[in-house]
Structures are given as C-alpha cells and as structure tokens.
Amino acid sequence: MPGRTLDTKKRRVFNSVFGTPPISQPTPVTTPITGFTAPGQAFGAPPLHNDTFSSQLSSPSKLSPPGTDHVQDQVRWDRSWHIATRVLNLPDFAEHRGVLEPLKPERESVGKDFYQALNVLIYPQTYVPLARQTEDIIAWHTSQVRRHFLRQVLPIILRLKKHEKPDAILLRVVKVLETAQRQYLHGLSFIKEHIDNSGLPGTSTPVVSRFRRDVYAVISNSVTEPILDILTKVLTSQVSYILGLSSPNGSTYSVVPEDAESERSRREILGLVESLKNVGLAGEQFQVTFAEVMNDSMTEYVNRGCKGIWSQLDLSGSQSSNETILPRTAHHPSPSRCVRDLCEWIENRYAKLAVQVLNMLDTKFNISWTDKEKYKEMSIGRLAELRINELYDIVVNWPHSRGALDDLRTAITTPQRRLHLTEVFAKTLSEKLLHPGASTLRILQTYISMIWSFHALDHSKVLLDRVAYPLQLYLCSREDTVRIIIAGLLSDTEDAQDNPITSSTDKLVELAQLLNKGSEQVGSRADDEELDWHDTEWIPDPVDAGPGYKRSKNADIIGTLIGVLGSQEVFIKEFQNIMGENLLKHDGSFEKEIKVLELLKVRFGEAPLQACEVMLKDIQDSGRVNSVIRKKQNLDSHGSENDAQILGAGSIADSQSKPSLHAKILSRLFWPQLHDEEYQVPNEIMELQEAYEEGFESIKASRKLTWLHALGQATVELQLEDRIIVEEVHTWQATVIYAFQSEDENIQRTTEELVTELGMDETLVRSALKFWVNKLVLHETSPNTYSVLETLNQEDRARSNAQASAPSSSNKDDSLDDDTGLGSSDGIGKEKMGMYWQFIQGMLKNSSSQMSLPQIAMMLKMLIVDGFPYSNEELQEFLGRKVQDGSLEVVSGKYKLKK
Numbered sequence: 001m002p003g004r005t006l007d008t009k010k011r012r013v014f015n016s017v018f019g020t021p022p023i024s025q026p027t028p029v030t031t032p033i034t035g036f037t038a039p040g041q042a043f044g045a046p047p048l049h050n051d052t053f054s055s056q057l058s059s060p061s062k063l064s065p066p067g068t069d070h071v072q073d074q075v076r077w078d079r080s081w082h083i084a085t086r087v088l089n090l091p092d093f094a095e096h097r098g099v100l101e102p103l104k105p106e107r108e109s110v111g112k113d114f115y116q117a118l119n120v121l122i123y124p125q126t127y128v129p130l131a132r133q134t135e136d137i138i139a140w141h142t143s144q145v146r147r148h149f150l151r152q153v154l155p156i157i158l159r160l161k162k163h164e165k166p167d168a169i170l171l172r173v174v175k176v177l178e179t180a181q182r183q184y185l186h187g188l189s190f191i192k193e194h195i196d197n198s199g200l201p202g203t204s205t206p207v208v209s210r211f212r213r214d215v216y217a218v219i220s221n222s223v224t225e226p227i228l229d230i231l232t233k234v235l236t237s238q239v240s241y242i243l244g245l246s247s248p249n250g251s252t253y254s255v256v257p258e259d260a261e262s263e264r265s266r267r268e269i270l271g272l273v274e275s276l277k278n279v280g281l282a283g284e285q286f287q288v289t290f291a292e293v294m295n296d297s298m299t300e301y302v303n304r305g306c307k308g309i310w311s312q313l314d315l316s317g318s319q320s321s322n323e324t325i326l327p328r329t330a331h332h333p334s335p336s337r338c339v340r341d342l343c344e345w346i347e348n349r350y351a352k353l354a355v356q357v358l359n360m361l362d363t364k365f366n367i368s369w370t371d372k373e374k375y376k377e378m379s380i381g382r383l384a385e386l387r388i389n390e391l392y393d394i395v396v397n398w399p400h401s402r403g404a405l406d407d408l409r410t411a412i413t414t415p416q417r418r419l420h421l422t423e424v425f426a427k428t429l430s431e432k433l434l435h436p437g438a439s440t441l442r443i444l445q446t447y448i449s450m451i452w453s454f455h456a457l458d459h460s461k462v463l464l465d466r467v468a469y470p471l472q473l474y475l476c477s478r479e480d481t482v483r484i485i486i487a488g489l490l491s492d493t494e495d496a497q498d499n500p501i502t503s504s505t506d507k508l509v510e511l512a513q514l515l516n517k518g519s520e521q522v523g524s525r526a527d528d529e530e531l532d533w534h535d536t537e538w539i540p541d542p543v544d545a546g547p548g549y550k551r552s553k554n555a556d557i558i559g560t561l562i563g564v565l566g567s568q569e570v571f572i573k574e575f576q577n578i579m580g581e582n583l584l585k586h587d588g589s590f591e592k593e594i595k596v597l598e599l600l601k602v603r604f605g606e607a608p609l610q611a612c613e614v615m616l617k618d619i620q621d622s623g624r625v626n627s628v629i630r631k632k633q634n635l636d637s638h639g640s641e642n643d644a645q646i647l648g649a650g651s652i653a654d655s656q657s658k659p660s661l662h663a664k665i666l667s668r669l670f671w672p673q674l675h676d677e678e679y680q681v682p683n684e685i686m687e688l689q690e691a692y693e694e695g696f697e698s699i700k701a702s703r704k705l706t707w708l709h710a711l712g713q714a715t716v717e718l719q720l721e722d723r724i725i726v727e728e729v730h731t732w733q734a735t736v737i738y739a740f741q742s743e744d745e746n747i748q749r750t751t752e753e754l755v756t757e758l759g760m761d762e763t764l765v766r767s768a769l770k771f772w773v774n775k776l777v778l779h780e781t782s783p784n785t786y787s788v789l790e791t792l793n794q795e796d797r798a799r800s801n802a803q804a805s806a807p808s809s810s811n812k813d814d815s816l817d818d819d820t821g822l823g824s825s826d827g828i829g830k831e832k833m834g835m836y837w838q839f840i841q842g843m844l845k846n847s848s849s850q851m852s853l854p855q856i857a858m859m860l861k862m863l864i865v866d867g868f869p870y871s872n873e874e875l876q877e878f879l880g881r882k883v884q885d886g887s888l889e890v891v892s893g894k895y896k897l898k899k
Contacts, residue, residue: 070130077124077131080117084137087114088187090144093152093180103186110190118194138191138207142214145184153180154222161226166233173227177219177279184215216280224285231286234272235293241265243297243349245304255305258349266353273360282361294354301345302382306338310394310404338407342383343376351375384411388421392428398449405456422466430470436847436859437839440478444485444508444561447471451557472564478846482574484508485561489515489596490582514557515599572608577672579612583619584664584711590616615671622665629695661688677710679760682738718777721790725777732760736768737777740788748787766886836860836868841897850894853879
C-alpha cells in the first residue's frame, strides 16, 4: 500500500504538469452539458438531427449548414472528440518492439465514424459553429506524444547506458527513437491524410512540420544530455580514424594516411549523422559537440605532427619525395614545410569531413573556398601557439631549430600574434633565466642564441627589441658580464665545438669566431642603407615598428653585446684591464691580442684604444730591454731552461741551483691600477733585483724601477726524497715554500711564524699553504703547523700520480681557486654539492652580497628543479667548511663571499 500511494502521488504530480488523461469522456445525448429544453420539447429528449447533414459527412464541401442550437453543436463536438481520441490513443511502448511490427491503430480497423469525427474536430467552425468548448486535435496528439515519450520511451533509453560499448549504446538509442517516432507519425498520418483529402492540398505541410519540430525539441532536450558523453566518445573515435589520428589497432603516434579503414569510418559517421538527424538528435547540442571534437582533432594533429620537431630535416623527412603539387596555404606565399603539410591535411581530410557533416545537418548550409581558408588560418594559429610556447627551447637549441623558426615566421603574420609571442617569451625568459641561480655565461650564451634566432625570425629586430630589454638590464647588474664578454673575444677559437652556443666551454668562444670572421664589420654601414634596389626579397617595415625604427640587415652579435654595457668606455676600460693581465701572465708574440686589438680598432677607432697600444708596446719593448740587461749584468749564467718570468720577484728552484730572474718593464701612466701585496722576498731574489736595477739605470738613467712582487710568476723545482716536483706558481706561493728550505729535515713552520718572517698577509700565507698541501708537498702535523712531506705512502702516491696525469688547465689561475666541488676530505658533502656551491656563489654575487642560512636554503629549494635534498644542519656544516677554507666569511650571522 505505501508503494501504491507513492506511485499515485507521482502520477498526480506528473498529471498536474503535463495535463489530464489523454481520452476525455463523451457527453451523453440524454444529459447535455449546456442549455435548457426548448419550448414544447420533453426534458431530456435527444436533439433533432439534420438527415441531410448526416448523409453528407463524407463530403464536407457539399454539406448544408448544421443546426443552429449551441447545445446540439457542443454535444456533437464532445462525441466526435471521444471517438477520435480513443482511436488515436498511443499504445504502450515495448522495449524490444520489432521494426516490422504493425502499428496501432490499423487502418482496416478504423471505421466511418472516426473520419466523420475528424471532420468535426478539424473544421469545427463549419460543423459545430455554436460549440463553446473546442480543442485542437493536433495539439492534443502532440501533448500525448510528449507524455508517452517521457513516461515510456525515455526510461528505456536511460537504461541503455549500462551497455559497455558506446557505439552499441548509441545505435540502440537511435533504433528506439526511430520506432517511437514511427508510432507518433502514424497517428498524425490519419489527421494529415484527412486534411489533404479535404480538397485543400498543401495545408497539412505546416501541421506536420510544427509537429516534428515539437517532437524533436522534446527528444533533444531530454535525450541529448544523458547520452552526451557517449555521443562524444563515438564521434571522437570515428573522427580520429577518418583524420588519421588513430587506427583500429590503437596506434596514436603518427598520422595514418587515408585507407579503406578511414573511408569505412567516414561512411559510418555520415550514416550516424543521418540517423541522428532523422530522430531529432542532430540539433544545436550535437553541432556544438561535433565542433568541439573537430577542434580537439586539429590541436592533436598540430601537437603530434609538429611538437618538439624543430630541425628542417625532421620536417622535410615526413614528406614523400614524389609529391610535386602542393595545395593553397592560406595566403602564405612561401610557407614552411610543416605549414604546407598542415594545410594539405586541412584541405584533403579535415575540411572534407566538416563539409560533408555540416551539409548533411542543413541542406542550405554550404562550405565555400573561403570557409576552407578559414580552417587553414585556424590551424596555422594553433601551430603558432605551439611554437610560441616552445620558443625558449627553440632559442636554446639554435641552430638546430631553424625549421621551427620557419614555421613561426610563416604563422605570426598579424600584429596581435607578434605581440603575444613577445609577451609569452618575455615571461618564460624571466622565469627560466633571469634569476640568481643562472650563471652570467649561460645568460650571455642564451642572449647570443636569441639574437641569431630572432634575426632569423624577424629581420626587422622589432621582436628582439621587445624581449631583450629585461635581459639587457639584468646583465648590467652582473659584475662579471664585461669580463666574460672580453674573455670570449680573447679566447682561442680552437676551443669551440661544432655548436659553440651549446658547448660546455667556460668561455664565449663564439665571440672570437665572429670577430675573426669580420663579417660584422660592415654591419653599421649596412644599417645606414635605407633601400637596396637590388634586393629581390625586400619587404616593407613591420606595422608594429616604433617611430624611431631603422631596419638592420645583419645580426651584429658583438655590437649588440657591447651595447648592453651602456657605453663603449666601460667595455674598453675592462678590455684594457684583462689585456694587461694576459700580457703580464704570459709570454710570446701575443698574436691573438694583437689581432683582437686591430679588429676592435676598426669598430671603435684608434683613439679609445691608445692605452692598449701603449701596453702592448711596453711588453714588446721590455723583452728587448730585458735581454740587454741580463746580458750586461751577466744574469744569463745563472739561468736554466725553466726560467720564470716575474715582475718584481724571483723564482726559486732547489737548493743546489741559483734562481734566475726576468722582468717586464711597464709604463706607469698607461697601465691600469695594479694591485700589489708587499712581503719579504728571498735574499737571492733581492740580490738579482739589485743587479737588474743597476743594469736598467745604466741604460735609462732618468728612470727607476718599482718592483711589484705579487704580480710575478715563478717556476719552482722541488727535489724531495722520493720524487721531483715542478710547478709554475705565483711568486708569493714560491716565497712560502722557499721558507721551508733548510738543512734540517724535520723543519716545521707555523702560520704565525711565516706571517711574521715574510711580512705577508695571513690570507696569502694560508692560501699558499693550502696549495702546497693539495700538491702533497706539505702536510699539517698539528693545527696551523706544517712540515715537508718528503715521502709518500701508497694512497698519497696514487693521488699524486692522478694529479700528474690530469690534463693541465688552460687557465693559469685555476691553481689559485678553491675547488668548487667538495673533495674527498669533505666527508658528507656528496658529489652534487659542487653544483650547489655554484648556485650559492651566484646568489651571493648577483642577488645579495650577504644572506642568512634560511635565505640560502630557501633560494636553493626555489632554484633547483629537483629540489635541495639536504637539511639546514647539513647545509650549515657545508657552509662552515667553506668558511674554514677561506671561501666564505660570517658577518652578523650572514654569509658573504670572502674577497
């Protein structure tokens, strides 16, 4: 009983929304619903009928007017309504009803009374003009169809979602809807035929159209939403087969060419669309779903065919060699290979499917050639978006990414896309490069790649100017920017690999290559040319260029990098300092420095580089003066093959040979300020210096020498019990090891003793002691106490042999630097701590000169992609070791690099 009560309530609520029961009861003849008995007529007697009217019901055009009493007309209307609605009442819908099963009511079972009733219901003004309550039989049929569908057909469709395969579910839904509509149209057909047979042809067409529209609206609103996910899956699968984005065997890694399977899928989807259209499921929601599937397919093709494929070889390798005719490509005169492949796919497969489906949905909708071109423009826009998101990686991989730049150049043809490109690239550049964890060398290498890439992308330099300013501003804040640029100009070109931009060298050797080529010397002259009448590829200035824009025809790398520094004076001053260091540190003909100087004179003129000319002349002249002095003072007799060139200090060998001295004589006014450390040199060196001064004064009586001890170089030969060590070191390192020379084999020296005896800064003493400890010449017997390590055990000898066999660094200062990675004595340091030390140095140089332990830990966690795996305690232990070896110092609880 409770269940029956609940069903009754549900039915009552449903009837309140969707109307009354389908069949109304007739009004009895003996009890009319309106009016009173006419005078002279018995109460309750049936009304008089017009025999002529009854005999001529089958031919309404020849009927005579009916009676004029409104009661008689109303009774006649009610009885006709009852007869017609009882016949047209829809039967219960069977879930597995056969397609060929006869529909009810069968035409043979319909009698003459039904057609007479239809006459009254369809033409009430003709037959019952005085009836006060009439209804539309077509509206009634539409209402009962709506109720029948929602009560009986829709539940069947909702239960079909339990099937496993989406395509089987969709086919079953279509079959159920076709059966239901066949029944609905069958009932309407009686009314339609009667209207057509009434002598007014064509009047039934709007009736049927309106009925179909109402039924389709009910079906679309109630069915589409529940089966939308199924419909999307089926459309996605079929469209993927047709467009070559997947195959029946599940392959989704390449675009499959058209074959019999894709053609079969095309026929299936067209048949499905036709069926959906016939049952009312091809409305607006279906069109939106189809558009979304096609939209996703276009994006998938772009990603699969172009994402990460940047080289021209990769892009051209996918094209068959026998193709000679290429389709139109959306108004691009010389598109890239990837764009041509994309446009061919759009025209031959994508647009073809879209045209067939859309024309099937609406016969009045036709796709013109302009619409196909819009599809191509849309796909090129997707390719542009992909390449814009990849642009940073494309720049880093220059020149192997030329093919991707060709795609991008073809795609960014509007100011809006050009602006979007610069905005996205600037944001990516700031996130991935412009932070303290990135080295200045890496930033400069990326900047050079940017210049090349953006010049290939846009010869106007408009795009480069938009994205380069933040990077240029950031480079100006780096203290080592100028030095790295100049070191690159003075580097050996042999150090470069096939791809210098991405090589692992620690110098910008590509700058030396560019300077040697001299191709950029005419860059400034080429920029002055407003027009080149012989340029067959001339194009007008871009519309988004600024008012002061001037076209550049060459990617002037060196000029651009120098321009970053703000003024050429900054560059020339730093070049003078670095060139002076090289001239003092090395010997030879200095051909590289001379060549760079001559090339820079072409770019900047001779006047700004006059000081460099004087410095070079000093070194060349000092070589001749040095030979004359040594010969005049008989200093050659003390020399050996490994004489050390110094400036103001001597070099020592072992105790059995005398030192030899060479000097480089500099003009004080033209050289940059040279930093020097005062300390006591060995007596033998002092005697050589005095003799050298006498020889110099005899040649140039008005001049006097001032010795700069700390700037010299010395070659030291040490003879120990089980080995001989030869090292080229700084003079202060040679002075410290010379202090251990004694007849006493067990001599020991403390740090304080060396500082007092040599008058040398304690930092230099400790650095020199550490250097000789690393060379296994000294060892620390107790804290701050050192002695000579005459013999080596097996483990130490293996270390010594490894050091001897290791390739010597091209940088002579390498021996003076602290090891950036933690050595074997660092215990828990791990191998990766060397990389973390590089990050810490970069932060303290470029972000803040002083940072606390939590700040350093936080920055490491932010900058390192894989995360910083150590705790604050382990980091503090590591930083403490760096403080002990003199790399860091602690000031007010914050760490800073020790100068």
